[in-house]
Structures are given as structure tokens and as C-alpha cells.
Amino acid sequence: MKDFTTDLREPFIPKVETDMSRRYLMVMQRWIPVCMEYFQEWPDRPNCGHFFSGVYWYGSETAGPLKVLSLTISSPEYDEDVVGFSKKELVDAAVKALRYLCFTHDTGPEDCVRPAEGLGRPELCRTKWGERGKGFFRESQCGRNVANITTAALILRRYLDDETWTMVANICADYLDRFGDMPPRSGVYANTQMEENAWTSLGLAASYLFLSRHENARRWEENAKRWMFCTATVPQDMFNHRKFDGKLTVSQLCGLTFTALPDFMAENHGFVHPSYTASAIYFTGLVGNMYRIYGRKEPKHVYWHRQDFYDNLKRLCDSTGSPHPVQGMDWPYLTPRCFLHTSAYLYLRDPDAGYYERVALDLLEKIQLGNKGRMVDPEVASRCHDQQDPLILRELGIVSVADAYLAHRLFAEEEKVKPTSPKEIAEKFRGVKVYPHSGFVFHKHGRGQTSFSWRNYIMALPLTREGLLTIGPSAPRHGLPSLLGKVSVREHPESQKLVSINVKEEGDRFVATLVNDVSQESVRQEVLFASLPDGKVVSLETFTALKECTVEKVEQGYLQITNENFPCIEGNCNGFRRLYYPGGSETFKGFPGRTPDEDIFFTLESPGWLNVDDRVGIIFQGSGRTVYHNRHYFRPPSSPYHAIADDLILSVQDKPKKYRAGEIVAKLTLVLYPEQPHRETERMRFTEVLSGGKALGLMVDDYLCVGNFGEVGRYTFKLRREETVPIFPGITTIKRNGVSYTIHLGAGEGKICEPGAFIETKGENLKVEYTDCGGLYLINEGEETVDVHLRKGKEKMQIKVKAKETVKVIL
Structure with missing residues (x-):
């Protein structure tokens, strides 16, 4: 297989840095001591080693750091004083990591398996990666790390022996053998195929570019172009008969393969998900980077509909560059999304992306400085748990920094568009937009932004201009939907049937009325919801019994209050939140705990108004008591870690009660005003x-x-x-x-x-x-x-x- 590999001796990466690449380089250099702390020799084969114990999904625990080390080594401005290691030490570690990944891949010797113990999932110990026989989802997902490995191998080529180079070629051949002739897959609702088609296109591109002298390379590339195209297809594409690539029309390329909703959003895990919608843009940059290090231009297929998707995402972004989670979020949400915007800025030449990339990078730099070089606070990583434990492996978020760094190096000598100014951004996206297929309406105003969703998870999310740094997105998959209610009925399992939805949008406001039958149509939810021009939110929500039933619990008016401690972010995330209420205030510290007993529950009976930290004012009237849950214990399945955050529930009824048909079960009326000091909340009335x-x-x-x-x-x-x-x-x-x-x-x-x-x-x-x-x-x-x-x-x-x-x- 070695005879079919590229004859390039080094990648086409300009040997210059830019202002932006230097910032990403500094983030990587500060992080390298962290990954080197977790580097270990692997004795099963000569000159091998791994990071983070060598055991995690798809080889990511080692492939990610390998890419970071390789790109850092490639910098003409490498700073040994910052890193604390010489270039030679990093080259040695990178070569060992590459060899470890080759030996423990499915194509390596049968006896070369990963360690018996590690930080990663126990079921992955003593196994190979490559996921052979585990189905398309897991096998194709290795495409990300095939790309990371081939990028590193090309950078490190002068340090690699024939054995190592040939093993990399074997990994590429194996990926092409599995997917080189497979057509892209279709899937829109519940779980999009967008990301899966995207990472498969990346893995294919990485493999045939590395094996560019193979007789089938051109055939593989033609098939991969369709994977790139069908990463971002919508149903209306089947009616588009324009010639796309000189041979096939849009309709022919698309066929019946769709990965997104007609209004250019994607859903995964059962809801409209900004992270997976972003994969359309993210992988445009990854595929583009891959082509350009080989001195080639990325195919036009990688751009199909990408601007349409980014237009949605940038409209939804808060002041940190994070897209608004309109139907909740089930991943850690304070991870700055730099590379999303890097891809759009450099590859789509979108000036708005230039603005959002810079604010996201600014946040990332401050979080990392506060964590002393780490991506995750070590105390949080040691005590908190999410659905992909262990949390220490969230450190692998550094890989997207490496991707952004590489992109800026690749574009170092190209003319770039001028980023949009903050003032222009504030004006440009102000207003209301309805997404009828995704099932939400979004309003950006002078004090923040507000969404109302009626599909998948019925919820509303009002944010201040500080975005997710103040109010979290909630995780209705694990708990409560934001702001709107949830009812539990003893006799009937959960269900929802949307009876009616009416949304009236105007330039600077919207109002929605919703009727939804829940719990096997035993209880009716009626909601009047409005977002006013000045950012005030008005909500009237009533639950009424449709048949005789016993209601066990009703929770209404839930807000997730971010309570992080980021020392380098001035004015917010200071490690506490202060709750003001009639007659006093309480201060709640934000920190990770070890046991559920450390959680604090603060209860108020009909307070009438509350104010969170002089940032959010709420006046309300509900049928239950108010609870502020100062949360310190984060464990799945009920409370996986997404951020250090508290729970505010305006109205809780948790005493089982039987209702006759027609009786009101619960009611909550509220007005919420973003960025309001508590002295003003006291005087507010409705x-x-x-x-x-x-x-x-x-x-x-x-x-x-x-x-x-x-x-x-x-x-x-x-x-x-x-x-x-x-x-x-x-x-x-x-x-x-x-x-x-x-x-x-x-x-x-x-x-x-x-x-x-x-x-x-x-x-x-x-x-x-x-x-x-x-x-x-x-x-x-x-x-x-x-x-x-x-x-x-x-x-x-x-x-x-x-x-x-x-x-x-x-x-």
C-alpha cells in the first residue's frame, strides 16, 4: 500500500503566522503541558505511546493531541518557553502516539489492543479502535481521526519510518474499503444524517488524498463528492434541475437523500440541535483544510447550502458566538465554537463570521487562562459527570482550536473580508424570524434574544445580551423544558399532541398561542406567549384536566441559571448568583460537589417577584411554591454536567391530587425582563x-x-x-x-x-x-x-x- 501514497514530502502550509493564527497557537501551546501530563509509553510495540490512558471512543484520546502537537511543531513561531518542552520532545511524543494508533487500529496486529485499564469507558479497554463490525455510525465516525492521523503523518513525514507510513496507508485503505463505494445516507427527523455524512466525507477525503496514486483514487473522490454534497440537502433539492457539476443536476446528486429540515436546521437526539446543524459548516472547513494541505482546492460540493445554514446559525448567535439552543441542549454549552465561525469566515468569506469568531476566541482564551491552561476546570473534571464520562476527556475540545489554527495558516497569504463591527451586528439581526418546519420563532432585541418552540420540546428561552453565560438552555431530554411547564399524571404515561399553534410575527415582536394535549390527552396545556419590542417576555400558561386523573407533579417557569466561576471574565461568572425577592436576598455559590447532600433547596411561597443577580427580573403569579435549587452534584441520568448551573422553578406543585374533567390543574402568569436591576423589578406590575x-x-x-x-x-x-x-x-x-x-x-x-x-x-x-x-x-x-x-x-x-x-x- 505504501507505493500508492502521496509523494508530497511536507504539507502545503505557508510558513507564516497571522494575528489570528498566533492567538490559536498560544492556546495550543498553553495546553500542551496538560496533554503531556497524560502521556504514557506503551510497551507492547517499540517507540509507542498514548495520551489520556489510550482508551476512548474511536482513538480520539490520542489522535486529538497528536494533531495538536503536530501543528504546533509546524509553527515558525514555536515558543519553547511557553510550552515547556523542546520541539524534539514533542516530535518524539507525536511519533509514538501515531504508531500507537496504527498498531491498535483494526488493521494492526491482532494482539495489539488498547490497555486493560484507562480513563475512558471500561467497555473499550482491551479492544481495537476502527469499530469493525459495529455498524455504520461507529465505523464511519472514525473518519475524523483518520483525518487527524493523516494530517499529522504528512507534517511528521521526515520523522517517520517506512513501517509507520505504511500502517497509516493501511488505515486509509481500510476506510476506503468500507465506505469508498457506499452512497450517502438520508435522515432528517429525530436524528439527522448531516454529521454522519460529513465525517464520512472527511474520512474518505483524508484517505484518498493520502493514497492519491492508487488507481481507484479518482473513483473514490467522485463518490466522496456526493457525500459532501449530501451533508447539507433539504427536500426542495429534489425539484432543482440546475446542472451542478457539469454532469449531474442538483436533483440527481441529491436523489432522495435529505439531512435537514426545509428551513435549513437539523435535529439530532430528538430536537432541533444547533451543534449538529453547525456540522454542515464545521466539516466544510475540515474538508477544505484537508484538500489544501495537499495543495488542492476543495470541491464545490462542500459548499452546497452551507451559506443557508450559516445564515440561520449566525442569526441565532448570542454575544459569545454560541447559537441559541431553541429546544434545549444535551452537551456542555459553554464551549466556545470558534471553528464554526472560522470555517464560515475563511471558506464562505462571511464577514459576520469574522466578528463571531473573534468573540468566541476571546471567551475561549479567558476560560483557558482561568483554568491555567486547561480546557476544563480540573475540579469540575474530577467531580462532575456527563453522559460521555470521564469529563477529563472534554479536554479534547482543543482539537477544534488546532483546526482553526490550521485554517488561518492556510489562508495566511489570501485576502480576507473585513469582519463586521459589533454595532453592525447588533443592528443587522435585530427582529423576528419564524422557522415553521423546525417549529420555533426567534426574536433578537436590544436586551438579548428570545425563542419560543412548539416542536419536540415545547419551551421558551429568554437570554440577556450576555447569552448563555447567564441563563442556560435547559436540558428537557433529562429534565425540564425552559420556562414552560411539565406535568406528571399517575394514570397516564407522557405524550404530546399539538392541537393548534398560531404565531403572529411583526418586525420587532411576536405573539404565539399554543394548545397541546399531554399525558395521553388527559391534560390540556394552553399557552399565550409574547416577546415585546423592549425584550419583555409575557407568558400565561394553564393546565386543565380533560378527563378524571391524578396529577402527581407540575413544574412551571423553569430557568437554568449559569453559575460558573471563570476568573478572567469580568462582571459575570464570578462563582455566585444572588437571588433578590420581597424582603431580602440570598447568595448561592457555584461549585462542583461530591454528594447530593451538598445541593441547597431554597423555597419561597408566592413571592410575587424575583430578580437574579440584577440581570433578570421576573414578576409572576403561580399556583405552586417557588424553588431555587443551588446545584452542586452533577451525575447522569437525571443531572448530567453541562455547566455549573442552578435551577429556578417559579411554580412547583408536588402533592398528588385528583382532578375532574374541566378543572384547572395549574396556572402560571409571568412577565420577565432581561437586564433589569432588582429595584426596578420591585416596582414592575402586570x-x-x-x-x-x-x-x-x-x-x-x-x-x-x-x-x-x-x-x-x-x-x-x-x-x-x-x-x-x-x-x-x-x-x-x-x-x-x-x-x-x-x-x-x-x-x-x-x-x-x-x-x-x-x-x-x-x-x-x-x-x-x-x-x-x-x-x-x-x-x-x-x-x-x-x-x-x-x-x-x-x-x-x-x-x-x-x-x-x-x-x-x-x-
Whole structure:
């Protein structure tokens, strides 16, 4: 197989650094002492060694550090004083790691298996990697490390003997033998094939580029191009008959292979998942890097729809460059996603990606400095557990830093677009966008961003401008959905049936009404949810029994409160959160514990308002007690580690109770205001308004948010009369002791009513008709003249309306 390998003596990596590559290089150099701490010799074959005990999925524990060492060695600005090791020491370790991976791969000698004990999963000990016979998912996933190995081998070629070089070739031939002629796979719902097609295309590219003199190399490449193309395909592609590559049309390339929803999002693990959607962009960069180190240009297939996907992701990004987890997150979520944006910036030439890459890298640098060179706080790694234990292997996130470093080296001599400025970013993505196939609506405003989801996990996630550093995404797969409720019924297992969803979007706001039957249609969930122009969130949620049942537990208004300690991040993540409530405050420290007994539960009975750390203000009224769970114990399955974070639940009912059909089980009404100091939260108020039918609403400031869960019709909402009366589209009736608003609502419709004018009057029996097109009529139904002070914006006027008179007002 050696005779078929590339004749390159070294990779095509420019021997220069850039401002960005230097930053990534410094992160890698600070990290190398960490990985060298976990380096061990492997005695089973000469000149071999491994990292992190040599046992983990797909050989990643050693292949990742191998790539980092190799790329760091390649730098013309390698700094031995920072690293603490000479280049020769790193070359020796890298060669040993490469040989270990070759011997313990499926193609190596049968007796060469991984150690009997290690940090990794026990079932992987005494086995080979390569996953032969374990099915497409596991076998193809080795493509990532085939790419890492071939990249390292090309960099280290002058240090490798024929035996090692040939073993690398055998690994490539083995991957091509399994997947070189296989067609790409299709899958959209629940578990996308996007990432699997992506890593297979990468493994194929790495293999045939390494074996570029093989007679089948061209055939393998043509097949791999379809894997690249079908990494990011959507159903509408089957109707696109444009010629794509001079031979085949889009429709022919796609066939019936789809990996994403029609609105360019991907779901995995049963929900719309930003990490897996990002794989379309991530692997564009990886495949591009692979081609370019061989002096070749990546195929156009690797760009198909990538801009469409990145356009969604960048819109969803918070201030740290992390895409908004609209339906939750089941992985650690404070891992800066630099390479996502590196790929988009360099390969897609997207200037917005240049901005987001820099903010993500800034966060990464600060986290690493606070952890003294590590990617994960060692105390967290030793005490916390996630679904892919041990947590120490989260250190392998460094590999994406190496990928970003390589990309910037490869583009060092190319002209790049100027990154978008922070001010431009703030303005560019402000507004509302609905994703009908993914099942969510997203609003970016001046104080942060808010999402509402009605598919997979029904939840809402309001973030401040600090993003996930303050409020976490929740993990409904393991626990509660964010903000909206969850009910447990004794007689009936969980289920959901979406009865109706209505979303009304405007430029700077949205309102949604949702009806969802849960627990085998024994309980109905009705939600009115609005996101206002200034970022306030309004939510009215009711659970009603549809049949006689025993409700064991209801939890509503859940927020995950990030409580990390990042010493180098100023003003946030200081290792504590302060909860303000009527009459006092409590401080909750954030740290990893060893036992469940270290968790603290703080309970309040109907506090009325809360404020988290002068960052989030909430006024609310619920049917249960309020619980702040200061969490220190993180263990799957119920509480796997995703970050050091606490749980705030506004309303908890956990005493089993039997309900008859038609009885209200639980109700929570709330207004949440991002970036609000607690002194302002104390003064905040809302007024709940009801009608005679199934319509309800909330008056917040001068906005009237209403929703109709009944039939189409005109609904009248009654409020207490105030000195100043806002006038909304529809009919306003001013009586002596109250005001009523009559509004036309369709079945299942929600509205955010904004006042078109304000009236002050001491009179009564005054009806005001305000049309959608701005016409305003004052109708005096009483027996006496009414003096009206009318204000609209800066325009003011005084009007006398005689008894039984109608006055048309021109504004």
C-alpha cells in the first residue's frame, strides 16, 4: 500500500503566522503541558505511546493531541518557553502516539489492543479502535481521526519510518474499503444524517488524498463528492434541475437523500440541535483544510447550502458566538465554537463570521487562562459527570482550536473580508424570524434574544445580551423544558399532541398561542406567549384536566441559571448568583460537589417577584411554591454536567391530587425582563384581563397581550380604570369604574395591542373606536358633555364631546 501514497514530502502550509493564527497557537501551546501530563509509553510495540490512558471512543484520546502537537511543531513561531518542552520532545511524543494508533487500529496486529485499564469507558479497554463490525455510525465516525492521523503523518513525514507510513496507508485503505463505494445516507427527523455524512466525507477525503496514486483514487473522490454534497440537502433539492457539476443536476446528486429540515436546521437526539446543524459548516472547513494541505482546492460540493445554514446559525448567535439552543441542549454549552465561525469566515468569506469568531476566541482564551491552561476546570473534571464520562476527556475540545489554527495558516497569504463591527451586528439581526418546519420563532432585541418552540420540546428561552453565560438552555431530554411547564399524571404515561399553534410575527415582536394535549390527552396545556419590542417576555400558561386523573407533579417557569466561576471574565461568572425577592436576598455559590447532600433547596411561597443577580427580573403569579435549587452534584441520568448551573422553578406543585374533567390543574402568569436591576423589578406590575369566553390577556406597561383559545369572535376585556387610558385598535369603552376593550380575535389567534393614542377624561360612558388604519372616533353615549384630553406621540388636543355626539378625530 505504501507505493500508492502521496509523494508530497511536507504539507502545503505557508510558513507564516497571522494575528489570528498566533492567538490559536498560544492556546495550543498553553495546553500542551496538560496533554503531556497524560502521556504514557506503551510497551507492547517499540517507540509507542498514548495520551489520556489510550482508551476512548474511536482513538480520539490520542489522535486529538497528536494533531495538536503536530501543528504546533509546524509553527515558525514555536515558543519553547511557553510550552515547556523542546520541539524534539514533542516530535518524539507525536511519533509514538501515531504508531500507537496504527498498531491498535483494526488493521494492526491482532494482539495489539488498547490497555486493560484507562480513563475512558471500561467497555473499550482491551479492544481495537476502527469499530469493525459495529455498524455504520461507529465505523464511519472514525473518519475524523483518520483525518487527524493523516494530517499529522504528512507534517511528521521526515520523522517517520517506512513501517509507520505504511500502517497509516493501511488505515486509509481500510476506510476506503468500507465506505469508498457506499452512497450517502438520508435522515432528517429525530436524528439527522448531516454529521454522519460529513465525517464520512472527511474520512474518505483524508484517505484518498493520502493514497492519491492508487488507481481507484479518482473513483473514490467522485463518490466522496456526493457525500459532501449530501451533508447539507433539504427536500426542495429534489425539484432543482440546475446542472451542478457539469454532469449531474442538483436533483440527481441529491436523489432522495435529505439531512435537514426545509428551513435549513437539523435535529439530532430528538430536537432541533444547533451543534449538529453547525456540522454542515464545521466539516466544510475540515474538508477544505484537508484538500489544501495537499495543495488542492476543495470541491464545490462542500459548499452546497452551507451559506443557508450559516445564515440561520449566525442569526441565532448570542454575544459569545454560541447559537441559541431553541429546544434545549444535551452537551456542555459553554464551549466556545470558534471553528464554526472560522470555517464560515475563511471558506464562505462571511464577514459576520469574522466578528463571531473573534468573540468566541476571546471567551475561549479567558476560560483557558482561568483554568491555567486547561480546557476544563480540573475540579469540575474530577467531580462532575456527563453522559460521555470521564469529563477529563472534554479536554479534547482543543482539537477544534488546532483546526482553526490550521485554517488561518492556510489562508495566511489570501485576502480576507473585513469582519463586521459589533454595532453592525447588533443592528443587522435585530427582529423576528419564524422557522415553521423546525417549529420555533426567534426574536433578537436590544436586551438579548428570545425563542419560543412548539416542536419536540415545547419551551421558551429568554437570554440577556450576555447569552448563555447567564441563563442556560435547559436540558428537557433529562429534565425540564425552559420556562414552560411539565406535568406528571399517575394514570397516564407522557405524550404530546399539538392541537393548534398560531404565531403572529411583526418586525420587532411576536405573539404565539399554543394548545397541546399531554399525558395521553388527559391534560390540556394552553399557552399565550409574547416577546415585546423592549425584550419583555409575557407568558400565561394553564393546565386543565380533560378527563378524571391524578396529577402527581407540575413544574412551571423553569430557568437554568449559569453559575460558573471563570476568573478572567469580568462582571459575570464570578462563582455566585444572588437571588433578590420581597424582603431580602440570598447568595448561592457555584461549585462542583461530591454528594447530593451538598445541593441547597431554597423555597419561597408566592413571592410575587424575583430578580437574579440584577440581570433578570421576573414578576409572576403561580399556583405552586417557588424553588431555587443551588446545584452542586452533577451525575447522569437525571443531572448530567453541562455547566455549573442552578435551577429556578417559579411554580412547583408536588402533592398528588385528583382532578375532574374541566378543572384547572395549574396556572402560571409571568412577565420577565432581561437586564433589569432588582429595584426596578420591585416596582414592575402586570394586570391580568379576562373575557367571558376562552380569551385571556395581560396588560404590561402600555401593551395589551391577548389570546383566544375559543371560537372566532369579538371579545371584551375588562380592566380597572386608571387616570390615563390607552386606546387600542378596536373599541374602548370608558365607564365610571372601569375600562373595557372589545377586540376581534380569530380562533387560536394572539395579538399584541399597542396603543395608538392615550385619553385622559373625568367623564364616563365614552366609547372610542380606533381602526387599524388609524381612524379614531369618540362616541359619547352619556347624557353630559365629556372633556377629552387626547395624546398621540407629541401631538395633543382637547376635545369636547356632547351628549350622544360622535366626533371623528383627525390626527
